[in-house]
Structure formats: C-alpha cells, structure tokens
Amino acid sequence: MRAVTFHGKRDVRVDDVPDPVIEEPTDAIVRITSTALCGSDLHLYEVLTAFMGEGDILGHEPMGVVEEVGSAVTNLRPGDRVVVPFNISCGSCFMCDEGLYSQCETTQVTEQGTGAALFGYTKLYGQVPGGQAELLRVPQAQFGPIKVPDGPSDDRFLFLSDVLPTAWQAVEYAAVPPGGSLTVLGLGPIGSMSARVALHRGAGRVIGVDLVPERLERARASGVDTVDLQDVDDPAAAIRELTGGRGTDSVIDAVGMEAHGAAVAKFAQQATGLLPDAMAAKIMRKAGVDRLAALTTAIDVVRRGGTISLSGVYGGMSDPLPMLTLFDKQVQLRMGQANVHQWVDDILPLLTGDGDPLGVDDFATHHLPLAEAPAAYEMFQKKKDGAIKVVFRP
Numbered sequence: 412m413r414a415v416t417f418h419g420k421r422d423v424r425v426d427d428v429p430d431p432v433i434e435e436p437t438d439a440i441v442r443i444t445s446t447a448l449c450g451s452d453l454h455l456y457e458v459l460t461a462f463m464g465e466g467d468i469l470g471h472e473p474m475g476v477v478e479e480v481g482s483a484v485t486n487l488r489p490g491d492r493v494v495v496p497f498n499i500s501c502g503s504c505f506m507c508d509e510g511l512y513s514q515c516e517t518t519q520v521t522e523q524g525t526g527a528a529l530f531g532y533t534k535l536y537g538q539v540p541g542g543q544a545e546l547l548r549v550p551q552a553q554f555g556p557i558k559v560p561d562g563p564s565d566d567r568f569l570f571l572s573d574v575l576p577t578a579w580q581a582v583e584y585a586a587v588p589p590g591g592s593l594t595v596l597g598l599g600p601i602g603s604m605s606a607r608v609a610l611h612r613g614a615g616r617v618i619g620v621d622l623v624p625e626r627l628e629r630a631r632a633s634g635v636d637t638v639d640l641q642d643v644d645d646p647a648a649a650i651r652e653l654t655g656g657r658g659t660d661s662v663i664d665a666v667g668m669e670a671h672g673a674a675v676a677k678f679a680q681q682a683t684g685l686l687p688d689a690m691a692a693k694i695m696r697k698a699g700v701d702r703l704a705a706l707t708t709a710i711d712v713v714r715r716g717g718t719i720s721l722s723g724v725y726g727g728m729s730d731p732l733p734m735l736t737l738f739d740k741q742v743q744l745r746m747g748q749a750n751v752h753q754w755v756d757d758i759l760p761l762l763t764g765d766g767d768p769l770g771v772d773d774f775a776t777h778h779l780p781l782a783e784a785p786a787a788y789e790m791f792q793k794k795k796d797g798a799i800k801v802v803f804r805p
C-alpha cells in the first residue's frame with residue numbers, strides 16, 4: 412500500500428510499504444477514505460524528529476471502511492463506516508472507566524513513561540503505524556473505532572478523530588462561566604474549532620489571537636473578536652484593554668510548542684536538530700526547549716482566579732514557568748491529550764442533526780490525494796495557500 416512516511420526533519424515521502432495484517436484478536440483493518448493533517452504532525456516534522464524512526468508511517472486523524480476484524484472484535488463488521496480516534500484505548504481499564512482514555516493503562520507506553528499509545532506519533536507514544544495510508548491496522552478495535560452513519564460526506568465525521576473532541580475538551584477544561592469571556596490563542600484547526608464550540612456552548616465573548624490573516628478572518632466570520640499579533644507588541648495588554656483591564660475568565664492555548672516569538676527555545680531546538688538522534692532525544696527530554704510564548708501570554712491574560720486550558724502540545728521537561736504569577740493570580744491550569752470517547756456522545760448529535768452548527772462541512776480548506784503529502788506538509792507548516800486544514804483522500 413501507499414503511506415506517508417517520515418525520513419527526517421521536513422522530509423516526508425509517500426512510499427510503498429507492506430499492507431498491515433491482523434496481529435491480535437482485538438485488531439481491525441480499516442481501508443482509509445479520508446485522513447487529515449494536524450498541527451501535531453508539524454511537531455514531528457520539525458522539533459520532535461529525534462523521537463521518530465526512518466520510515467515511520469505518519470497520521471492520526473483517519474476514517475474509512477472496516478475491511479477485516481480479529482476474532483475478539485464483535486462490535487464491528489466488514490463494511491462498517493468508522494472514524495478512528497487518535498489515541499488508542501481499551502475502554503475497560505481503570506483510566507478508561509474514569510473517562511481518561513488518553514491515559515489508558517492497557518496501551519500506556521510504560522517504557523517511555525507516557526500515556527496511551529497514539530497512532531503515528533513517535534517512539535514516545537508507542538511508534539504505532541499511522542493513518543496517512545491506504546490501510547490502517549487499528550489495535551483495541553473492540554472499543555476504539557466510532558461507527559458513523561452512511562450518507563453524509565466524510566468531512567461531516569472525520570474531525571471526530573481529533574479536532575472536535577480536542578476542541579470540546581479544551582472548552583470543557585477552560586470552564587468558561589455562562590456568558591463569560593474566553594481568549595483562544597492560536598486560530599489553527601484546534602483554536603478555531605474551540606472558539607466555535609465555546610460560542611455554541613454559551614460563552615459570551617471569545618477573543619482569538621493569531622498572526623495569519625486568513626485564520627483571523629475565518630474566526631471573525633464565526634463571531635470571534637480578534638487580536639492580530641502583527642498589530643500589537645503585547646497581546647495580553649491588548650486583551651486586557653478589551654476586557655475592562657481584567658483579562659478573560661478563561662484562556663485556551665491552542666498553539667503549543669511551535670509558538671512564534673521565543674528565540675532562545677528556537678535556538679535550542681535547532682541545536683538539538685544537529686545532534687545524533689539518541690543524544691538529541693535525551694536533551695529534548697531533559698532540557699526546557701519549548702517555545703513558551705503562547706503559554707506565557709495565557710498566564711498574563713487570564714483574569715485572577717481564572718482558568719487556563721492547554722490543548723497545544725508541549726514536550727520540554729524543565730521549562731521555566733512564572734510560578735509567582737501563577738500562584739499569585741490563583742490560576743487554574745488543565746491540560747492533556749483529548750480523551751476522545753469521553754466527548755463523542757456530546758458531539759455526534761451536532762453532526763447528525765439538522766444543519767451544521769460547528770461548520771464541519773467546509774472546515775477543510777484542501778482535499779488532496781495522498782501522493783501530494785510532501786508538498787502539503789510544507790504548505791501547512793508555512794501556512795501558504797490559505798491552508799488551515801488539509802484532508803488527504805487515499
């Protein structure tokens with residue numbers, strides 16, 4: 412089959428690889444019909460390369476049609492239309508019973524000290540072959556795949572794999588009071604969907620921050636007030652000015668470690684990029700190498716006693732944080748990979764009912780064949796051609 416594979420920093424290719432086969436009774440094989448590119452893939456493309464293996468298959472936002480199931484998979488049949496959540500969870504351990512599917516104890520990558528295994532996401536998360544491919548082996552298929560109805564286009568359901576539950580959890584964790592205010596840092600797919608979800612769920616005001624014109628424009632079209640980083644030196648001061656000097660009740664950081672605006676960390680990341688992988692991986696794990704610009708803004712802009720919800724991914728182990736400010740402002744901080752299944756029952760009715768309240772049908776800006784993945788990664792990273800969400804059709 413054809414699959415998008417990793418070969419080094421900013422080097423992804425479309426290779427011929429062996430078809431996956433059922434290895435465990437709980438596996439299924441899914442023929443992928445749509446599979447999206449995510450901001451999380453950009454971390455692998457640029458700063459987490461030390462944790463990747465040559466030839467690793469990328470991708471964690473797939474959907475398709477079940478082709479084959481293992482003997483223990485009784486909930487799915489060949490021909491079923493499914494969306495595959497980006498995290499792999501068993502559905503029946505202590506963590507899954509708590510709704511903490513991204514911490515599943517059955518698939519935790521204990522040798523790395525990390526939570527549930529993820530598709531296409533580095534040795535830190537189990538080095539599981541990903542979903543930017545014609546076929547995908549889905550472990551824990553007795554629980555994982557979400558069955559969706561036939562009929563509507565793939566785009567109606569595809570974002571259940573990651574964007575929608577991540578945005579839903581970001582808003583849930585942000586704990587915006589009814590009618591309250593929310594700042595969303597970063598208006599990529601995650602931030603823009605978080606803003607839509609927050610407005611849908613009753614936030615009074617959402618202020619979005621980014622520096623890419625078409626991302627700001629798209630957020631404005633969905634009812635978000637915007638602050639353009641190109642126009643202001645201090646986004647937190649600009650937002651305080653918009654909120655009577657207080658800041659917003661809640662902040663979602665939908666940027667993570669690729670943030671613009673922190674030269675020191677950028678240098679550290681580039682320096683580790685020059686080292687052999689084993690050494691770079693060690694340094695990446697020990698040193699604080701995240702670009703903390705967005706998180707620092709979040710801490711600055713949240714009102715006293717407010718809540719910060721981090722959905723942007725961070726990876727450094729000793730990043731310096733302004734503890735004095737966090738403590739003094741009495742900030743609540745919640746974060747983590749999305750517990751996809753926890754939010755499906757809330758989201759699915761919005762996808763199957765009348766209308767399209769979250770605007771998923773035209774959320775993707777680009778639909779491309781898998782063969783164009785190398786150019787698409789570059790386009791998405793450089794935010795060229797208005798690329799906000801890219802969907803491959805293998």
Ligand SMILES: NC(=O)c1ccc[n+]([C@@H]2O[C@H](COP(=O)([O-])OP(=O)(O)OC[C@H]3O[C@@H](n4cnc5c(N)ncnc54)[C@H](O)[C@@H]3O)[C@@H](O)[C@H]2O)c1
Pocket residue numbers: 449450451452453454573574577596597598599600601602620621622623626640665666667668669670671672704705721722723724747748749
């Ligand atoms: N928690 C989860 O389960 C989960 C799931 C999916 C994605 N993510 C993470 O969410 C983040 C966003 O993902 P995405 O797909 O929207 O990616 P993206 O890269 O398209 O979006 C990030 C946006 O942030 C903007 N930005 C950069 N620096 C900024 C700054 N200092 N202030 C404000 N905005 C800034 C960029 O211009 C860009 O539009 C990534 O870190 C990704 O890894 C987390």
Ligand SMILES: [Zn+2]
Pocket residue numbers: 448449450451452471472497573574
């Ligand atoms: Zn993703």
Ligand SMILES: [Zn+2]
Pocket residue numbers: 500501502503504505506507514515516517518
């Ligand atoms: Zn589990």
